[in-house]
Amino acid sequence: MKVMHRLAQRALGxxxxxxxxxxxxxxxxxxxxxxxxxxxxPELKFDDGTLLRDNDVIGRLHFNNASIAALGEGSMHRVGFRFAKLMRESLRKLAEAAHNDPSLADVRVFQGTTWIPAHGEVVGFVSTPMPKTWKTRLLAAHFKMLMWVFAPAARIRNREQAEPRLYWLTREALSRNLDKLKVG
Structure with a gap:
C-alpha cells in the first residue's frame, strides 16, 4: 500500500x-x-459591498498539495494546528501581494475550490457549494484521490466528504482581517 501511495503522490506532484x-x-x-x-x-455582491461581475479578473487560489502532504502523520489536532499556522502565513503573503504586486492590482475577489467544509470565516472567507454537474463529480473524485494520498490519518480521510465548495475572499475582507492572520 505504501508503494501505491508513493506512486500516487508522485503522479499528483x-x-x-x-x-x-x-x-x-x-x-x-x-x-x-x-x-x-x-x-x-452571475453578478455577486458580498457583505462588504464588493461587486463581482461576469468577466471581472479574480485571483484564483490553489493549495500546494505537496506542502500539505509534508505535514506528515499525527493526531487530527496536531496536523490541523500545523496546517492552520501555514495557512495563516500564506494568507499574510496573499495580503502583501494584493497590496504590492501590480499583477493583482485589479483583483477585488479571490476564489478557490476545496472540499474542506466551512472554514475560514474568521478571516473573511465565504463558502458556497458548487452546483451538481459532471465537472463537480469529476472534481469530487479528484478530491477523494487527494484525501487518499495526502490525508495524514485514515480517520481524517474517512470522516471528510469530498463535496467541492467555492471559497470567496474579497480584498476588503482580507485587508480588514489581517490582524487575525498573525502567525505564532
Missing amino acids: LIDAWYYRRYKLKTLGPVLFVGRSHYRG
Missing part, C-alpha cells in the same frame, strides 16, 4: 507541477498558490 506552469501560478507562502482568471457567472 507531476500534475501539480504542470498545473502550476500552465496557469502561471505564483507561490504565496507555504501552502498557497495564486493565479489570475476571469470570473464566469
Whole structure:
C-alpha cells in the first residue's frame, strides 16, 4: 500500500507541477498558490459591498498539495494546528501581494475550490457549494484521490466528504482581517 501511495503522490506532484506552469501560478507562502482568471457567472455582491461581475479578473487560489502532504502523520489536532499556522502565513503573503504586486492590482475577489467544509470565516472567507454537474463529480473524485494520498490519518480521510465548495475572499475582507492572520 505504501508503494501505491508513493506512486500516487508522485503522479499528483507531476500534475501539480504542470498545473502550476500552465496557469502561471505564483507561490504565496507555504501552502498557497495564486493565479489570475476571469470570473464566469452571475453578478455577486458580498457583505462588504464588493461587486463581482461576469468577466471581472479574480485571483484564483490553489493549495500546494505537496506542502500539505509534508505535514506528515499525527493526531487530527496536531496536523490541523500545523496546517492552520501555514495557512495563516500564506494568507499574510496573499495580503502583501494584493497590496504590492501590480499583477493583482485589479483583483477585488479571490476564489478557490476545496472540499474542506466551512472554514475560514474568521478571516473573511465565504463558502458556497458548487452546483451538481459532471465537472463537480469529476472534481469530487479528484478530491477523494487527494484525501487518499495526502490525508495524514485514515480517520481524517474517512470522516471528510469530498463535496467541492467555492471559497470567496474579497480584498476588503482580507485587508480588514489581517490582524487575525498573525502567525505564532
